[in-house]
Amino acid sequence: MGKFNRYLITAALPYANGPVHIGHLAGCYIPADIYVRYLRAKKADVKFVCGTDEHGVPITIKAMKEGITPQDVVDKYHKIIGDSFAAMGISFDIFSRTSNKIHHETAAEFFLKMYNDGLFEEKESEQYYDPKANMFLADRYIIGTCPHCGNDKAYGDQCEKCGNSLSPDELINPHSALSDAVPVKKKTKHWYMPLQNYEPxxxxxxxxxxxxxxxxxxxxCKSWLDSGLHPRAMTRDSNWGIKVPLPDAEGKVLYVWFDAPIGYISATKELTENWADYWCKDDTKLVHFIGKDNIVFHCIIFPSMLKAHGGYVLPDNVPANEFLNLEGDKISTSRNWAVWVNDYICDFPDQQDVLRYVLTSTAPETKDNDFTWKDFQDRNNSELVANLGNFVNRTMVLMHKLCGGKVPNLHAHLVNDEDRAMLSEFAAAKERVENALESYKFREALSEIMALSSKGNQYMQRNEPWILAKAIEKLNKGEAHDKYTADDLEMLQQRIDICLHVCLQLTANLAILINPFLPFTAKKMLHMMKVVERMLDWENAGSAKLLSVGYSLREPELLFKKIEDEAIAAQLAKLAESKKAIDAAAAATAAALAPKEEKPAAPAKPEIQFDDFAKLDLRVGTILTAEKVEKADKLLKLLVDIGTEQRTVVSGIAAHFAPEDIIGKQVTLVANLAPRKMRGIESQGMILMAEDNGKLVFVNPAQAVKPGSGVS
Structure with missing residues (x-):
């Protein structure tokens, strides 16, 4: 185990705003679990900590969309996520949550220590503020019209219709998602960590x-450091999160990427009173398992925080994986393009190890990789069923049929070079698997185990114990055999014994080696061999004496079952439904982005003289009331204040404006137009309008003026 006396393994804290999918499992949770199970098998002192990340804008946005409180959101998804991990055999020592009291206390103390040591810079900046809700707004809380595609529900950081990144300043008619008020810029104070000071x-x-x-x-990491680091705000304006522990910080919470990694520390505190041994002693090996989108936070920001605070160990390694795609397309929770873990568990009960196997054998360790249902089926049927499952099943069936259900003798005097080569392969394979695991090459380690199983199949096929059994049966009947005589009966049975003894010892080794990867399968194998879990200790791997001669074993049971085409077709049908929805959304976006056919400009009217224009009395008015005219879909009845009086005007704009939206708007009115009755209502003027691509807009002054002001 080298220079380390204890191990602390963390897996990225999943956001508690939705269930987990196979991309999450492949990215960090299965690799972390494999490594931890390996360490436990080596009897290492190891703690495996995780929990849900329950603060930040994604949580509050989810609560807003579902019409519930942020606490309701995190309570709901903490359970869903935790249940999914447990069902998949992810063996955390603790699965905590950042809403726990111990985490709030730990994160606040961490911040206060850095603050008291003078490690933050206090800065004022202007940010958007909701004057009705009396709170600062994260970009996601500002909604308006996208300047690129016209989507009137674009967020202040992105338009989800056309995909363009935005800033609140770019939105047309921005308003608060909380109160519908128009946001204003307001000064706010925050505490920044000067990351540039930690560059050397x-x-x-x-x-x-x-x-x-x-x-x-x-x-x-090198790219980030080469580009130069900058101060980063470690606080936010919000009511959801860990309150900044300072007297002048009302309405401020800790930045989620300051608070979340401290969740590893608070979870360890919750787990054991000896937490400081794992966080503060130099002989602890700290390893973070994450996806590539979290690299900068775990390799630059969190280590800088630990260094600044002082007294904590730093990560020895951060073996981040790349992304897993699904059927050639990027996994997307917003588009529902994913295989959700809780759905998989319902659709494929008792087949958790199949998914663990496929996600490990195709793990995106060095580049993005692709999950397809066809590959899932092929790997199960041709690798798990036809290789590992086949070898173990044949061994157990033949042992019961040809050796009375007991572990046969090795008969050392008849052991040949091939037998010895197979027996020596146990230890050689263990070393290769171990080297790969120590280097975080889990895909390679699994491949070595499956190669060992293949060698077992080949060894059995070459020795053909079933053929030897037929020869014994024939000779016992007194029938002649073209290769053996009655004098060979004992030797033939001994060769059967040797072959199956070797195969049974290999089965026991495979159980040990496969346990970190396929723990449910390893348990089935233990049950069949009637041995306790202690046999799975790593020190036992490589041994050719794991099962005692004469020991009775249980009847065989299939480790894996074939996955039929119908099951795969059902999964592909689910994705096809998602694809339809995605394509429909894409088509709507394309239509919105397509250039619109502009109407030809209205033909110019006959030339007039200035005296003709001077006859018009144009005045600015303010709309006081607006209502629809009965039985007239196109007409609105307006009451317009023009300073000296209030005029009733009937205008054909109902198809373009809702009455409630134009109250208070300023307009330009032709005030000396002869009155005209429309639908029994006398209209006392005409409002000037402009047409833009079929859309009517008011012709009004650039800034508010006094009602009745003349236009000249």
Whole structure:
């Protein structure tokens, strides 16, 4: 185990705003679980901590969409996520949550220590504020019309219709998602961590000290450091989160990426009173398992926080994976393009190890990879069923049929070179698997185990114990055999014994080696061999004496079952429904983005003289009331204040404006137009309008003026 006396393994805290999907499992949770199970098998002192991340804008946005409180959201998804992990055999020592009291206390204390040490910069900046709700707005809380596609429900950081990134300043007619008020800029104070001050240390600790890290991790960190770091705000204006523990910080909470990684510390505190041994002693190995989108936070920001605070160990490695795609397309929760773990568990009960196997054998360890249902089926049927499952089943069936259900003798005097080569392969395979696991190459480690199982199948096929059994049966009947005589009966049975003894010892080794990857399968194998879990200790791997001669074993049971085409067709049908919805949304976006056919400009009217124009009395008025005219779909009845009096005007604009939306609007009125009755209502003027691509807009002054002001 090297220089480390204990191990602390973390897996990224999932946001508690939705269930987890297979991309999450492949990204960090299955690799982390494999590594932890391996360490436990080696009897290492190891703690595996995780929990839900329950603060930040995604939580409050989800609550707003569902019409419930943020606490309702995190309570709901903490259980769904936790149940999914448990069902998949992800063996956390604790699955905590950042809404717990111990986490609030730990994060607040961490911030206060840094504050008291003078490690923050206090800065004022202008941010958007909701004057009705009396609170500052995150970009996601500002909604308006997208300047690119016209979507009137675009957010202040992105338009989800056309996909363009935005800032609140770019939105047309922005308003608060909370109160519908128009946001205003207002000064606010926050505390910034000057990350640029940690650049020299990060260059030495990370770039010089951890060149063994995965290329994707090291390269991303180097790119960030080469570009130069900048101060980063560690607080936010919000009512949901951990309150900033300062007297002048009303309405301020800790930035979610300051508070979330501290969740690893608070979870360890919750788990054990000896938490400081795992966080504060140099002989602890800290490893973060994450996806590539979290690299900068775990490799630059959190280590800088730990260094600044002082007294904590730093990560020894951050083996981040790339992304997993689904059927050639990026997994997307918003588009429902995903395989949700809770759905998989319902659709494929008792087949958790199949998914663990496929996601490990196709893990995106060095580049993005693709999950397809056809590949899932093929790997189950041709690798798990036809290789590992086939070898174990044949071994157990033949042992019961040809050896009385007991572990046969090895008969050392008849052991040949092929037998010895197979027996020696146990230890050689263990070493290869171990080296791969220590290097976080889980896909390679699994491949080595499956290769060992293949060698077992080949060994059995070459020795053909069933053929030897037929020869014994024939000779016992007194029938002649073209290869053996009655004098060979004992030898033939001994060769059967040797073959099946080797295969049974290999089965026991496979159970040990496969346990970190396929724990449910390993337990089935233990049950069949009638041995306790202690046999899964890593020190036992490589041994050719795991099962005692004469020991009775249970009847075989199939480790895996074939997945039929119908099951795969059902999954593809689900995705097809999602694809229809995605295509429909894409078509709507394309239509919105397509250039609109502009109407030809209205033909010019005959030339007039100035005296003709001077006859018009144009005045600015303010609409006081607006209502629809009965039995007239196109007409609105308006009451317009023109300073000296209030005029009733009937206008054909009902198809373009809702009455409630134009109250208070200023308009330009032809005040000396002869009155005209429309639908029995005398209209005392005409409002000037402009037409823009079929849409009517008011002709009004650029800024508000006094009603009755003349237009000249």
């Amino acid at each position: 240390w990060l260059n030495e600790w990370l770039l010089e000290g951890h060149k063994e890290w995965k290329n994707n991790v090291y390269g991303q």
